[in-house]
Amino acid sequence: MSESDKEGKEVGRRNFMKMTIVGIGGLITAAFGIPAVAYVMGPALKQSVGEWIQLGSVTKVETGIPTLFKTVIQTQTGWITTDEEFSVYVLTEDGQNYVAMSNVCTHLGCRVRWVADQNGFFCPCHNGAFAKDGTVTGGPPPRPLDRFESKVENDILFVKRG
Amino acid sequence: MLANLGDWLNDRFGWRGIWEAIFLRKVPHVNWFYTLGSASLFVAINQAITGILLTLYYVPTPDHAYDSVVYITTQLPFGWLIRGLHHWGASAMVVLVVLHLLRVFFYGAYKFPREATWMTGVILLIVVIGFGFTGYLLPWDQRAYWATTVGTRIAGVAPYVGDFLLKIARGGPELSAVTLARFFGTHIWVLPTTLALLVVIHLYLVIRVGISAVPAKDE
């Protein structure tokens, strides 16, 4: 066997070892990496199922004025069940059709409140302002207040939380 | 392109020299028992990765520890796998490190000039056992609670200083939230930093001195 032959064989073995090591290393990395990514993202990807939440009697809603309904709901986050306050403004113009609006500002999530004197919703964080139907009338909020699907059963108002 | 980048970096960092010293060093013709140290290192890396992932959800307080562990194993994607790897890896680690020690012992590889390698190894073994002891409490279930009650009581029977040691280990006379918190802190900060430091010294010595050959029959 000539010297160059032997060298060619050596290089062949070297390359084979290199490829085997890279291959096995890649497999091990994937075996850890893929479960790790799924594990970290898991809770973020969980879909919440819409549920009907009971707000109270519709008779409380005054015509033409957004009325605040507050209720406490239980939420499960991780391994902890917490009581969370849930607030909805309900508006009716005709006593038959109800609009249920979230009190979460569409800018960056502060809570808006109804200011009767000014006939509008006001957000204290960056002076966002909304009309009584939720449309933006001033400040940085990019879109109207979010609305919930709602229904009335036996004079009791329900909204669906997504 | 990649080769150029490698050259450019090598001109400033000189990493090829380090690479050659670690992976292209001369080793005697050895056998599979010489892989036990590397196997220990592999499992140690497994413990580090899965352990870090567990801390993303685990909470070390009596109120939440158990529930968070149940959440990890039953609710999270691959949570059972991550915890399982960490759990079984812990046992594998002790077994591998002890086998590695036995290999070194029976081949006489602890002799001059490798005494310091052996001594760092002894501390590594103690650290590995420390990991097992502190980690066992963390799920905060019945088994964990009573195992640690017993384990710390063992420290308590030492003459004169026993009671003192027991209180230090528990952070008071009884197992409590304080015990859980200090076991957790030890398990994820004190021991890992110690282990990392010692492994670096250990491997530096292995590379500097070179690996011992398999002893001949009449040695």
Ligand code: HEM
């Ligand atoms: C975390 C635990 C440990 C790790 C990661 C580790 C890692 C390693 C590695 C990779 C080697 C190269 C040779 C071989 O694998 O056999 C080695 C050699 C050595 N280890 Fe360890 N080791 C650990 C614990 C120990 C323990 C508990 C002892 C003994 C008390 C010890 C004593 C030695 C000695 C004396 C050598 C040199 C052997 C020779 O040159 O033939 N090590 N260690």
Ligand code: FES
């Ligand atoms: S959060 Fe409401 S205006 Fe910025």
